Amino acid sequence: AQSVTQLGSHVSVSEGALVLLRCNYSSSVPPYLFWYVQYPNQGLQLLLKYTSAATLVKGINGFEAEFKKSETSFHLTKPSAHMSDAAEYFCAVRVSGGSYIPTFGRGTSLIVHP
Amino acid sequence: KAGVTQTPRYLIKTRGQQVTLSCSPISGHRSVSWYQQTPGQGLQFLFEYFSETQRNKGNFPGRFSGRQFSNSRSEMNVSTLELGDSALYLCASSHPGEGSTGELFFGEGSRLTVL
Numbered sequence: 319a320q321s322v323t324q325l326g327s328h329v330s331v332s333e334g335a336l337v338l339l340r341c342n343y344s345s346s347v348p349p350y351l352f353w354y355v356q357y358p359n360q361g362l363q364l365l366l367k368y369t370s371a372a373t374l375v376k377g378i379n380g381f382e383a384e385f386k387k388s389e390t391s392f393h394l395t396k397p398s399a400h401m402s403d404a405a406e407y408f409c410a411v412r413v414s415g416g417s418y419i420p421t422f423g424r425g426t427s428l429i430v431h432p
Numbered sequence: 433k434a435g436v437t438q439t440p441r442y443l444i445k446t447r448g449q450q451v452t453l454s455c456s457p458i459s460g461h462r463s464v465s466w467y468q469q470t471p472g473q474g475l476q477f478l479f480e481y482f483s484e485t486q487r488n489k490g491n492f493p494g495r496f497s498g499r500q501f502s503n504s505r506s507e508m509n510v511s512t513l514e515l516g517d518s519a520l521y522l523c524a525s526s527h528p529g530e531g532s533t534g535e536l537f538f539g540e541g542s543r544l545t546v547l
Binding site for chain 1: 436438463465474475477480487488522524526533534535536537538539540541
């Protein structure tokens with residue numbers, strides 16, 4: 319079975335500060351890992367994904383995430399927050415060779431203060 | 433390529449009524465999944481259809497049903513609506529196949545309010 323834990327339902331940062339959203343996963347086999355973003359009144363949009371090619375994955379809008387197998391983590395970071403980054407962020411895991419249905423975390427709401 | 437289209441975007445129903453939501457996937461995508469999103473429960477998986485067959489199902493009562501047509505368009509139906517069914521219903525399509533990572537492409541959702 320696979321599972322995802324996102325630490326912190328809300329994260330608040332100042333504009334220009336580092337963004338760090340935490341995600342830990344549980345999987346008995348090599349996983350595929352995803353970060354999705356949801357802006358108000360919209361669906362989810364893929365930010366980036368890990369597919370075992372490179373441990374440091376770069377996504378859209380300046381976000382990146384690092385896969386750390388020893389820590390079973392896939393934290394999302396951005397060096398400098400922008401007001402437009404305010405949104406809900408979801409981490410998801412899917413095991414390779416298994417069901418095509420990913421398991422989503424509960425989501426983290428990113429609040430950016432001017 | 434057009435994205436995933438969901439209709440209607442907003443709707444209001446009363447308890448006991450039924451509702452049908454529609455989803456048109458990205459052209460060429462044969463898998464369609466449905467999710468319910470609420471503030472308290474987050475994203476919950478309803479079901480997934482592939483080539484007109486329900487391939488996976490979440491833990492929802494039988495009042496929630498769906499189907500997929502030969503053109504991959506999908507509908508979901510909720511009968512005997514309850515207040516707790518108020519939610520954003522999201523549809524996602526994907527192109528599962530050999531080597532696929534299972535990335536999902538979401539529509540903007542249908543926001544259902546049950547009064």
